[in-house]
Amino acid sequence: MTDRYVYDLSEGSAEMKPLLGGKGAGVAEMKRLGVPVPDGFTVTTEACVDTMTRKGEWPEGLESQVWEGLKRLEERTGRALGDSTKPLLVSVRSGAVISMPGMMDTILNLGISDDTVEAIAKEADNERFAWDCYRRFIQMYGEVVEGIDAHVYEDALTALKEQKGVESDTDLSADDLKGLVDTFKRLSNEQLGGNWTTDPREQLMRAVDAVFRSWLNPRAFVYRKANKIPDDLGTAVNVMQMVFGNRGDTSATGVCFTRNPATGAKELYGEFLVNAQGEDVVAGIRTPRSLAEMEEVLPEAYHDLINTMKKMESHYRDMQDMEFTVENGKLYLLQTRNGKRTAAAALKVARDLVDEGVITKEEALMRIEPAQLDQLLHEAIDPDHTEEPVAEGLPASPGAAVGEAVFDADVAAERGAKGEKVVLIRFETTPDDIHGVIVSQGVLTAHGGMTSHAAVVARGMGKPCVAGARGIKIDAKAATLTIGDIVIHEGDMITLDGSTGEVFASGLKLIPPQINEDFQEVLSWADEVRRLGVEANADNATDAAKARELGAEGIGLCRTEHMFFGADRLPAMHEMITAETPEERQAAVDKILPMQQDDFEGIFTAMKGLPVTVRLLDPPLHEFLPNLVEQSLKVQKMEDQGADAGELDKERRLLAQVKKLHEQNPMLGTRGCRLGMLYPEIPDMQARAIIRAVLSVLKKEGETVQIHIMIPLVFTPVELETHRRIVQQAIDEEFEAAGTKVDVKIGTMIELPRAALIADKIAEVADFFSFGTNDLTQTTLGISRDDAENGFLTEYLRTKVLKNNPFASIDQEGVGQLVAGAVEKGRKTNPELSLGVCGEHGGDPDSIHFFNKTGLDYVSCSPFRVPIARFAAAQAVI
Ligand code: ADP
Ligand code: MG
Ligand code: MG
Structure with a gap:
C-alpha cells in the first residue's frame, strides 16, 4: 500500500x-x-x-x-x-x-x-x-x-x-x-x-x-x-x-488581528481593500483602508467577520491573525494563525486572556519568550528613526545609549561625574576602565566578544554595549573613531543599540523602558510557580537597589574587587600590594577597611534584610597594579627629572612589585583564596569590614542582615578550612567587642573541576556552595573566555563544532556533569548545604532549566536579567 x-x-x-x-x-x-x-x-x-x-x-x-x-x-x-x-x-x-x-x-x-x-x-x-x-x-x-x-x-x-x-x-x-x-x-x-x-x-x-x-x-x-x-x-x-475579492465594489480582501499585535489592546485591528485580490493589501500598491471603515461599505460581511474573529480567538484561546475575502458581499476566511506580537503585546494579551478566564496563569507563562522581555527592560531607540547604522558589532548588552564620544576612561569618568552623557569607545576594556564604564551611557569596543570583559561588566550594570565592532578604527591618542570615510571625534554624538549591535553616527531619540503593570502582574505569577530562588549579582548600593526593584530575593554574588578600583582606593591598594612586612601590610589594609565597610553598609541597607553573599577578593593582584611598560617609563622619567627621593622610592617599589607579580597565566595564578593563603591580612580585613558594616546597619531601627561569606577558587578543603578559621576569628572578635552577634554563613565557590570532583570533602567544611560556572567552564573546557571569541570559538560556533557558546549557555553535557555530581556529593556529606549558581549562566533561560532540574536552590544573575530568570525558572517547572 x-x-x-x-x-x-x-x-x-x-x-x-x-x-x-x-x-x-x-x-x-x-x-x-x-x-x-x-x-x-x-x-x-x-x-x-x-x-x-x-x-x-x-x-x-x-x-x-x-x-x-x-x-x-x-x-x-x-x-x-x-x-x-x-x-x-x-x-x-x-x-x-x-x-x-x-x-x-x-x-x-x-x-x-x-x-x-x-x-x-x-x-x-x-x-x-x-x-x-x-x-x-x-x-x-x-x-x-x-x-x-x-x-x-x-x-x-x-x-x-x-x-x-x-x-x-x-x-x-x-x-x-x-x-x-x-x-x-x-x-x-x-x-x-x-x-x-x-x-x-x-x-x-x-x-x-x-x-x-x-x-x-x-x-x-x-x-x-x-x-x-x-x-x-x-x-x-x-x-x-478561488473566491474573488476583485469581482467589483461588493467584493474585497483583507487581513485582521483579533487584538492589536503592537500593544496587545483588545481593539479592532486590520486593513482591507475593495475590489482587490490576495496580496494587494500587503503589497503596498494601493493604500488599504482601516477595518473600521468596512462596516459602512460591506456591513453584512463586516459583522460576520467580527463574529468569526471572536469565535476563532476563543476557540484557539489566543490572539489570531486572519486573512479574509468578500465575494459579492459574502465573507470567506482563508487563514487563521496565532498572531506574532511585540513583547509588550505578549504580556498584555497573556494578562487579559487570564483575566477573561480564557487561559490559566501557567499557560500564559508558557507563551512568553523570556528573552523577548529583555526588550522591555531597557531604553530603546525610537523605532520611527530613519538613520542607517554606520557600523555593526556584537549585541553584547541590551538597550540603547546616546552620548558624546569619549575615548579615555578618565575623561569619561570626569565628564560623566559632571552629569554629561558620554559613550565610552575603547579598543577593548580592562578592569582599569571600570570607573569610566560606570558613568558612561554605554560602551563600544572594536575587539572582544559577547563574554569579553566589557560585555560582562556592561551587562552586570545594565549598560548597553556593542562589542567587537569589526571595521572600526579607534585611535585613542587622537581621540577619533574612523569607519570608512566617517570620522567621529571626541565630543561628537553617537548612538549604540546593544540589542542589535548597531552603531549610529548621530544622537537618536530613545524611548523609556516599559516595566509596566502587565509586566509586574505576569511576573508575580511566575513567582507563585517557580521553585528556584532568583538572586542578583551586585557590587554596590545602586545595583543592589535595582536588583531589589526587579525582584531579586538577595545578592548571590557581591564582588569586592570592584570596590578597590576607585581613584581614592587604588593608592592604598598599591601600598598593600607593595608592603614588605606584615606590619606594613596591616597598615595599608587598615586604610582600606573603612572604605570597604562603607560600601557594605550601602549594600546591606539596600537589601533590607535579604541575604547577601559577599565574595572575598578574587582577581590576581597585578590587575590592581599599573602596566609594566608604563610604570617603567614613569620611574625613568622621575629619575631623569630628579624627582623627590621619597616619591621615587615609592614608584620604584611599585615597579619591582609589578615585575614580581607578573604571571604568564594570571587567571590560573595567584588569585582567589590563594591570595588569602599568602596574605591572611586580606580576608581578615574583609571579614571585619563586613561585620562592622553589619553592626552599623543593625544600629538603625528595624534593620536586619543576613550575611554569607564566600571563598573563591578553592580546590582543597584545606584552603576553605584555613579561610574559615581566619574569617571566623575576625567575626567573633568584632561581635564580641560590640556585644552582639548574628549568624554568618561561610561557604565556597565551586569553580574548579577538582573542587567539583571532591565536593563531598569540601561540603564538610562549607555552609553553602555557589557554582562559579564562568570559571568552571573556562577550566573544564580549557578555553580562556577573554580570548576565545576572537579566535577559534567563533569559528567553532559557525561550523557547528559547538552548538552553543558554552559561556552563554551552560555546557550541560560536560560542565553540567560536574555541577550535578557536586550537588549530589555535597548533599551527601552535608544535607544542610545550600546550593546556588552565580555567573553569566544564572540569567540564561536554557541554563536555568538545567539548574532547576539539577536541584539547585537558587540562581544569581545581573540585576537586569532578574525578571528573565524569574520567568525562566517558572517555565522550568510548568
Ligand atoms: P502567504 O502564506 O504568503 O500568506 P497565502 O497562501 O496565504 O500565502 O496566500 C496569499 C494571498 O492569497 C493571501 O492574501 C490569501 O488570502 C490569498 N488567497 C489564497 N488562496 C485564496 C483563495 N482560494 N481565494 C482567494 N484568495 C486566496
Ligand atoms: Mg497567508
Ligand atoms: Mg571565578
Whole structure:
C-alpha cells in the first residue's frame, strides 16, 4: 500500500498540523467549526519531505492521489479545471508547520486559460475582472513556477500604463488587460524558449512541485535559521477553490488581528481593500483602508467577520491573525494563525486572556519568550528613526545609549561625574576602565566578544554595549573613531543599540523602558510557580537597589574587587600590594577597611534584610597594579627629572612589585583564596569590614542582615578550612567587642573541576556552595573566555563544532556533569548545604532549566536579567 498523501479539507483538523501544515490544518479547523472557507484539499508535508529525499522526484502514488483529490473537489463544486462552461479556479498555497510569513510561494487563479476566461467573464458578468485574474495568474505562475524574472512582467505593465496615460492598475480597461494578457503570454513563451504550458492540469502539477521547491529557497533558509526552525520539516500544499475579492465594489480582501499585535489592546485591528485580490493589501500598491471603515461599505460581511474573529480567538484561546475575502458581499476566511506580537503585546494579551478566564496563569507563562522581555527592560531607540547604522558589532548588552564620544576612561569618568552623557569607545576594556564604564551611557569596543570583559561588566550594570565592532578604527591618542570615510571625534554624538549591535553616527531619540503593570502582574505569577530562588549579582548600593526593584530575593554574588578600583582606593591598594612586612601590610589594609565597610553598609541597607553573599577578593593582584611598560617609563622619567627621593622610592617599589607579580597565566595564578593563603591580612580585613558594616546597619531601627561569606577558587578543603578559621576569628572578635552577634554563613565557590570532583570533602567544611560556572567552564573546557571569541570559538560556533557558546549557555553535557555530581556529593556529606549558581549562566533561560532540574536552590544573575530568570525558572517547572 502506498502512503496517503492527500486529504480533503473536510478530513482535516487543527491536531493534524504536523501533517497538513499550519494553513491547511487552520482552514480545515475553521470548516469544522462552520466558518465559511473555500473548499479544497491538502497535499501533506510528508509528500514534500519524500520528494526532497528523492531529490525532487515525486514518490509513488502522489500524482494519482492529487488527481483524485482534484476530481472529488470538481464533483463537490460542480466545476472542472479547464472546463469552458463551468471552470474551476484554484489557489495553490504553501503551508509550513511553523508559520513563515511571506517566505514561501502561492499561486492564485490557476485554471484560467484562453478556454476558460470567457466563461468566467460571463458568469461574473464582468469582462474586466476575468482578464484581471488572467494577467495576475500568468505573472504569478511565470515567476513562481517557471522562475521568470518579475521585471519581465512589471516592465510590460508599466509600459502599458504609460501608453494609456493611467496611474493605477485599476484604471486599465478590460481591453487593456486583454492586450496585456497577450503580451504576458508572448513574453513568457519567449523566456521559456517556446515551452510555456497553457494546460491547467499540467500547470497544477508544476505548481504543486514549485511549492515543494519553495521550501528550499534561500530566504526560507535564512528565516528558518533565524527562528531556529528545522530544515527538514517540509511544507504542505493546499489546493483551494478561488473566491474573488476583485469581482467589483461588493467584493474585497483583507487581513485582521483579533487584538492589536503592537500593544496587545483588545481593539479592532486590520486593513482591507475593495475590489482587490490576495496580496494587494500587503503589497503596498494601493493604500488599504482601516477595518473600521468596512462596516459602512460591506456591513453584512463586516459583522460576520467580527463574529468569526471572536469565535476563532476563543476557540484557539489566543490572539489570531486572519486573512479574509468578500465575494459579492459574502465573507470567506482563508487563514487563521496565532498572531506574532511585540513583547509588550505578549504580556498584555497573556494578562487579559487570564483575566477573561480564557487561559490559566501557567499557560500564559508558557507563551512568553523570556528573552523577548529583555526588550522591555531597557531604553530603546525610537523605532520611527530613519538613520542607517554606520557600523555593526556584537549585541553584547541590551538597550540603547546616546552620548558624546569619549575615548579615555578618565575623561569619561570626569565628564560623566559632571552629569554629561558620554559613550565610552575603547579598543577593548580592562578592569582599569571600570570607573569610566560606570558613568558612561554605554560602551563600544572594536575587539572582544559577547563574554569579553566589557560585555560582562556592561551587562552586570545594565549598560548597553556593542562589542567587537569589526571595521572600526579607534585611535585613542587622537581621540577619533574612523569607519570608512566617517570620522567621529571626541565630543561628537553617537548612538549604540546593544540589542542589535548597531552603531549610529548621530544622537537618536530613545524611548523609556516599559516595566509596566502587565509586566509586574505576569511576573508575580511566575513567582507563585517557580521553585528556584532568583538572586542578583551586585557590587554596590545602586545595583543592589535595582536588583531589589526587579525582584531579586538577595545578592548571590557581591564582588569586592570592584570596590578597590576607585581613584581614592587604588593608592592604598598599591601600598598593600607593595608592603614588605606584615606590619606594613596591616597598615595599608587598615586604610582600606573603612572604605570597604562603607560600601557594605550601602549594600546591606539596600537589601533590607535579604541575604547577601559577599565574595572575598578574587582577581590576581597585578590587575590592581599599573602596566609594566608604563610604570617603567614613569620611574625613568622621575629619575631623569630628579624627582623627590621619597616619591621615587615609592614608584620604584611599585615597579619591582609589578615585575614580581607578573604571571604568564594570571587567571590560573595567584588569585582567589590563594591570595588569602599568602596574605591572611586580606580576608581578615574583609571579614571585619563586613561585620562592622553589619553592626552599623543593625544600629538603625528595624534593620536586619543576613550575611554569607564566600571563598573563591578553592580546590582543597584545606584552603576553605584555613579561610574559615581566619574569617571566623575576625567575626567573633568584632561581635564580641560590640556585644552582639548574628549568624554568618561561610561557604565556597565551586569553580574548579577538582573542587567539583571532591565536593563531598569540601561540603564538610562549607555552609553553602555557589557554582562559579564562568570559571568552571573556562577550566573544564580549557578555553580562556577573554580570548576565545576572537579566535577559534567563533569559528567553532559557525561550523557547528559547538552548538552553543558554552559561556552563554551552560555546557550541560560536560560542565553540567560536574555541577550535578557536586550537588549530589555535597548533599551527601552535608544535607544542610545550600546550593546556588552565580555567573553569566544564572540569567540564561536554557541554563536555568538545567539548574532547576539539577536541584539547585537558587540562581544569581545581573540585576537586569532578574525578571528573565524569574520567568525562566517558572517555565522550568510548568
Ligand atoms: P502567504 O502564506 O504568503 O500568506 P497565502 O497562501 O496565504 O500565502 O496566500 C496569499 C494571498 O492569497 C493571501 O492574501 C490569501 O488570502 C490569498 N488567497 C489564497 N488562496 C485564496 C483563495 N482560494 N481565494 C482567494 N484568495 C486566496
Ligand atoms: Mg497567508
Ligand atoms: Mg571565578
